[in-house]
Amino acid sequence: MQRSLxxxxxxxxxxxxxxxxxxxxxxxxxxxxYSSHKKTLLGQYLxxxxxxxxxxxxxxxxxxxxxxxxxxxxxxxxxxxMGDFNGWNPETHPxxxxxxxxxEVFIEGRDTLKHTSFxxxxxxxxxxxxxxxxxxIKRTVQNPxxxxxxxxxxxxxxxxxxxxxxxxxxxxxPLFIYELHIGMAQEKEGIGSFKEFxxxxxxRIKDAGYNTIQIMAIMQHPYYASFGYQVSNFFAVxxxxxxxxxxxxxxxxxxxxxxxxxxxxxxxxxLDNQMEGIYGFDGTDHQFFHVGSRGNHPAWKTKLFNYGKNxxxxxxxxxxxxxxxxxxxxxxxxxxxxxxxxxxxGLGVNFSDYSKYFSAETDLDALTYLQFxxxxxxxxxxxxxxxxxxxxxxxxxxxPVKDGGIGFDYRLSMGVxxxxxxxxxxxxxxxxxxxxxxxxLTCHRPQEKTIGYVESxxxxxxxxxxxxxxxxxQEMYWHMGKNDQNILIKRAIELSKLxxxxxxxxxxxxxxxxxxxxxxHPDWIDFPTKENDWSYKYACRHWSLMDNQExxxxxxxxxxxxxxxxxxxxxVMQADDLVNLWTEEKxxxxxxxxxxxxxxxNFNPTKSFPDFALPVEEYGEYQVVFNTDEKQFGGQGxxxxxxxxxxxxxxxxxxKYGFAIYAPSRTALVLRKL
Numbered sequence: 001m002q003r004s005l006x007x008x009x010x011x012x013x014x015x016x017x018x019x020x021x022x023x024x025x026x027x028x029x030x031x032x033x034y035s036s037h038k039k040t041l042l043g044q045y046l047x048x049x050x051x052x053x054x055x056x057x058x059x060x061x062x063x064x065x066x067x068x069x070x071x072x073x074x075x076x077x078x079x080x081x082m083g084d085f086n087g088w089n090p091e092t093h094p095x096x097x098x099x100x101x102x103x104e105v106f107i108e109g110r111d112t113l114k115h116t117s118f119x120x121x122x123x124x125x126x127x128x129x130x131x132x133x134x135x136x137i138k139r140t141v142q143n144p145x146x147x148x149x150x151x152x153x154x155x156x157x158x159x160x161x162x163x164x165x166x167x168x169x170x171x172x173x174p175l176f177i178y179e180l181h182i183g184m185a186q187e188k189e190g191i192g193s194f195k196e197f198x199x200x201x202x203x204r205i206k207d208a209g210y211n212t213i214q215i216m217a218i219m220q221h222p223y224y225a226s227f228g229y230q231v232s233n234f235f236a237v238x239x240x241x242x243x244x245x246x247x248x249x250x251x252x253x254x255x256x257x258x259x260x261x262x263x264x265x266x267x268x269x270x271l272d273n274q275m276e277g278i279y280g281f282d283g284t285d286h287q288f289f290h291v292g293s294r295g296n297h298p299a300w301k302t303k304l305f306n307y308g309k310n311x312x313x314x315x316x317x318x319x320x321x322x323x324x325x326x327x328x329x330x331x332x333x334x335x336x337x338x339x340x341x342x343x344x345x346g347l348g349v350n351f352s353d354y355s356k357y358f359s360a361e362t363d364l365d366a367l368t369y370l371q372f373x374x375x376x377x378x379x380x381x382x383x384x385x386x387x388x389x390x391x392x393x394x395x396x397x398x399x400p401v402k403d404g405g406i407g408f409d410y411r412l413s414m415g416v417x418x419x420x421x422x423x424x425x426x427x428x429x430x431x432x433x434x435x436x437x438x439x440x441l442t443c444h445r446p447q448e449k450t451i452g453y454v455e456s457x458x459x460x461x462x463x464x465x466x467x468x469x470x471x472x473x474q475e476m477y478w479h480m481g482k483n484d485q486n487i488l489i490k491r492a493i494e495l496s497k498l499x500x501x502x503x504x505x506x507x508x509x510x511x512x513x514x515x516x517x518x519x520x521h522p523d524w525i526d527f528p529t530k531e532n533d534w535s536y537k538y539a540c541r542h543w544s545l546m547d548n549q550e551x552x553x554x555x556x557x558x559x560x561x562x563x564x565x566x567x568x569x570x571x572v573m574q575a576d577d578l579v580n581l582w583t584e585e586k587x588x589x590x591x592x593x594x595x596x597x598x599x600x601x602n603f604n605p606t607k608s609f610p611d612f613a614l615p616v617e618e619y620g621e622y623q624v625v626f627n628t629d630e631k632q633f634g635g636q637g638x639x640x641x642x643x644x645x646x647x648x649x650x651x652x653x654x655x656k657y658g659f660a661i662y663a664p665s666r667t668a669l670v671l672r673k674l
Contacts (some may be wrong), residue, residue, distance in 0.1 A: 011404035013396045016447050019354060020395055026358035027396075027404050033364055034371050034401065041310055041372070048376035054318030055235060055326075059136030060113065060153060067107040071135060072311065073282035074101025076125045081105055083119035083151075085112055090122045101282075101311075115157065118143060118150040125283020130274065132281055133233060135315075140220050140232070140276070141239045149222055149232070149276045160248045162328065164255035169330050169383040174573035175260070175410075175510035176564055178210040179456055181217055182241040183224065184525065185515060187543050189536040191224070194246035198253050204543070205259065208518060208557070209564035212260040212385075214333050216457065218247070218323075219266065222276045225527035227457070229335065230302060231266045232276040234319050237327075244327075251328050262385060263329045267316050267373075268336030269302040279303050288312055297339065299347060307340075308365040316369065317376050324380045331377065331385030334408070338392045340366040351392045367406060374407025385409050387451060398448035413450040415440060416507050417459055420499055424470055429491075429605040434583045434590045441506040442578065452507025454500055456514050462526040462538065466517055468496045468556075469524070476522040480545075480552045482634070491605070493552060494635075494666035496520065497559055497628045501668050502601060504563065505572055505594060511564075519546040519557035555634030562633070566626050566670075570595050581615050582653070589663070593617060597625070598671040602663040608638075612663040615656035619647050620673045622659065627669035638664045644674065 011027055014020055020027065045051040054072075061068045069081055079095040085107075086092045095103035107113060118141075120131045133140055137151040185201045186192035205213060217228025220236035228238065237244045251261050270288070271277035278288055289295040289303040297304055306312055323329050338346035343361045351357070370388075377384045386407070388397050391414040399405025419440045423432055444450055460466050469476060472492035479486035504511045522545070526538035545553040567573055575595035582591040588603035591614055598616050602609065616622065622645045629635035645659040663669070 012402075013399055013404035016399065016403070017395055017445065023354060023358045030364060030367060031404060034368050037368050038372065041313060047379055048317060048372060049321070049379040052314065052317035052321045052376055054314050055136055055322040059134060059138070059235070060119075062110060062113075062155060064110075065106075066109050067113050069095070069105050069107065069134070071095065071103045071121065071281075072101055072315075073103055073123065073125075073287070075282035075284035075287060076103070076123050077127075077283075078122075078124035079103045079105075080122040080124075081107070081119065082122060082131075083113075084117050085114070085119070088120075095121075113153045113155075115153060115155045117153045119153060120150055123281065123283065128283070130280075130283075132274075133276060135278055135281060136235050137233055138235050138237070139239060139244060140236050154244055156245065160245045162248070162252055164252050164328060167255040167328075167330075169260050169385055171383065171385075172574075173211065173568075175212045175385065175451065175512075176210045176568075177212045177214050177262070177451065177510060177512040178205050178208070178515065179214045179216070179264075179512055180205075180515040181227070181457070182215065182238075183217065184527075184539045185541060187540055189540055191240055191536070192540075194242035194250050197241075198246075198250045202250070202254060202257065202259070206257045208561050209568070210513070211258065212262060213254060214262040214264055214387075214512070216264040217241075218263050221271070222273065225529050227527070228264065229266055229269075229300070230271040232271045232273065232278070234270075234278070234315075235322055248327060255328070260330045260385065261328070262331050262333055262387070263323055264335060265320075265323075265332040266335045267305070267319070267369075268334075268340045269297050269300055269304055272296075272301065272303045277303075288315065294343070297345060299345070300339075304339075306365075307363070307369040313369060313372065317372060320373055320376055321380055324377065324384065330381070330383070331387075331409075333387040333389060333412075334370070334373075335389050337370070337388045337390040337397070340370065341390070341392065341394060346392055349392075354395070357392070357394050370406050370408075371401045375401060378407075387412060389414070391415070393445065395445060396448075398445070398450075410449045410451045410508070410510060412456075412512070413444075413452045413507050416452060416503060417455050420454060420467065420503075421459070421470070429495075429603070430588065432588055432603055434585055434588060434603070437502070438506075438580060438583060438590060438592075441503065444508075449510070450508035451510040451512050452503050453512040454503050455517055456512060457525065460514055460517065460521075460525045462524045465524065466521065467499060468492050468517075468520040469522060471495055476520075480522075482550055482552055482555070489552070491666075493520075493556065494628070495603075496556070497633065498601060498603060498666060498668055500560070501563060501628060502590075504567065505599060506578075506592075509573055511573070513560070516541040516543075518560040519553045521545070521553075552634050555632065559628070559633040562626075570597060570672075572597065579617065581617070591615070596673065598622065598673075599668065600661070600663055600671070601668045602665055604665050606665055608662070608664040610662055611660040613650045613652050613658055614661050614663075615650055615653040615658040616647060616671075616673075617657070618673060619657050621646055622671040622673050624669050625672045627667060629664060629667045629669075635667070636664070638662070639667065639669050645671070 081093040095105040139152040139154045183191040220233040388408040396405035401407040528534040572595045579593045590601045627639045631637045647657040650658040
């Protein structure tokens with residue numbers, strides 16, 4: 001048998017990361033499986049784009065004489081289509097069994113299935129009958145009479161007209177990602193809609209300087225409080241927020257503003273409910289998922305896909321292509337990649353050495369699927385963006401497949417929020433370690449890009465705390481007036497600005513913020529549940545706090561906006577000239593150079609340094625061009641922006657070029673060489 005190219009040629013990943021050399025056979029095995037499985041899967045198809053068309057065959061399709069409805073249900077004995085079109089009669093429209101577990105029925109008449117009509121399919125298996133939602137249904141809603149979820153035909157007479165044909169992702173510009181949830185994007189205590197978001201929130205995001213939105217909970221999920229992570233219908237737009245056309249309008253409008261639209265994709269697990277989800281559709285527990293304990297996520301109580309089955313790969317890959325082409329998404333943030341990549345789901349495992357990535361616990365089928373997924377996405381949209389939510393730090397996650405990687409563009413720097421939480425909780429302010437913070441923020445896998453962030457929706461959930469709420473706690477409810485001199489609020493504002501500014505400049509090639517955190521939203525997220533009497537009080541965003549110019553929330557929003565504008569103008573995120581200029585542990589000082597700029601942070605809670613000797617690499621004149629202490633940011637205005645600093649040899653800094661500069665406590669400043 002001819003050996004694959006992956007074996008006969010050394011993988012580039014080994015040259016990029018020499019520490020992987022002891023695991024060369026594991027990497028070669030990964031690539032052998034990729035090559036052999038790809039050949040078997042595609043068969044006569046030339047590429048993934050030609051293969052991943054399940055949504056164009058299964059489900060409901062209108063032709064000249066009527067409608068075709070098809071399903072894949074190899075374990076079923078009978079299937080019967082029913083709905084309001086036939087009086088919910090389970091006998092009149094039986095599906096015929098075809099080859100390879102497929103079923104089909106033709107419904108005569110183009111008007112037989114009308115736009116918005118309700119449908120279900122009765123599946124008989126093991127002698128029992130269940131009424132199920134079609135696997136490829138594009139919309140599900142609650143029946144106003146019975147209150148159960150039903151499939152809905154979506155075929156409006158006037159088809160949506162796109163205006164974004166020329167929109168492309170600019171990979172030369174860093175991503176400034178705004179993570180969001182449509183339902184809680186409104187100030188009202190209720191569920192926001194796609195239309196409300198398009199009209200009122202998109203302009204806010206544009207004004208704030210973010211060039212990318214990452215939308216949660218797009219795929220249909222019956223339990224609103226699941227945050228969209230328990231998907232029932234993978235091809236259906238969440239009816240909590242509106243119609244498919246209203247989602248298209250949102251994406252089209254975002255593109256007109258130059259905003260990239262990413263989908264928070266859940267292919268790591270699925271809802272275990274047989275009434276609304278895909279689990280057990282054909283009467284078996286193995287149609288899509290592993291059987292027994294391997295098919296159940298112990299923490300999430302959901303079902304785990306069997307990525308070793310070609311039919312499952314066909315379903316999931318078709319799902320990716322569907323969202324890219326039907327709704328013009330520009331890429332995906334893959335949820336739960338760690339759970340996919342290991343049989344132990346990453347639970348309770350400390351990835352302390354490379355052997356943890358290459359063991360019997362590594363799910364090679366899942367890694368192959370992720371490689372296939374990235375290949376397909378590039379075939380459909382060469383400019384698309386893919387981001388992995390992987391807390392394990394698996395080597396090669398963000399390297400091209402051809403080099404031995406998994407193929408993602410970025411991984412989320414999930415250790416950074418943990419760093420800040422641990423630092424705030426366990427250390428007094430004066431004991432924060434600048435060396436540890438520098439190491440954690442700058443230690444990245446070689447040639448693999450990351451998205452840095454201080455907090456995502458995870459840190460905002462009830463039971464946890466956002467950054468500023470962790471710093472200020474309940475004082476935020478009473479002392480956020482600009483003229484209020486509360487010492488806890490002053491500390492919280494100063495530290496939150498420093499933490500965000502340091503993270504955004506060091507922790508990755510992109511940056512992510514969760515909706516509302518840019519202005520220090522004071523509340524956690526608590527979706528309506530039985531435990532809180534189905535209240536929406538904490539499932540919304542109070543934009544009026546940011547709009548009120550008498551409150552410090554407005555200053556924090558201004559700081560966030562001006563920070564992004566400054567970083568864009570000076571191309572800080574994409575710079576590769578990072579140099580640590582000085583680290584002073586006992587005084588909480590950190591200085592570095594990036595993009596030709598000099599950054600100086602003083603985290604000291606009490607000490608200001610009137611003549612701090614700041615070493616720089618080059619001789620010349622320097623001037624402050626940005627600082628966190630500006631009054632428009634809620635600062636005290638202690639840093640001079642018109643003074644010109646002339647370098648000299650600093651004997652106290654090993655005769656490096658530099659100058660003496662005033663560094664007030666809890667401030668950061670940036671200088672540019674003139």
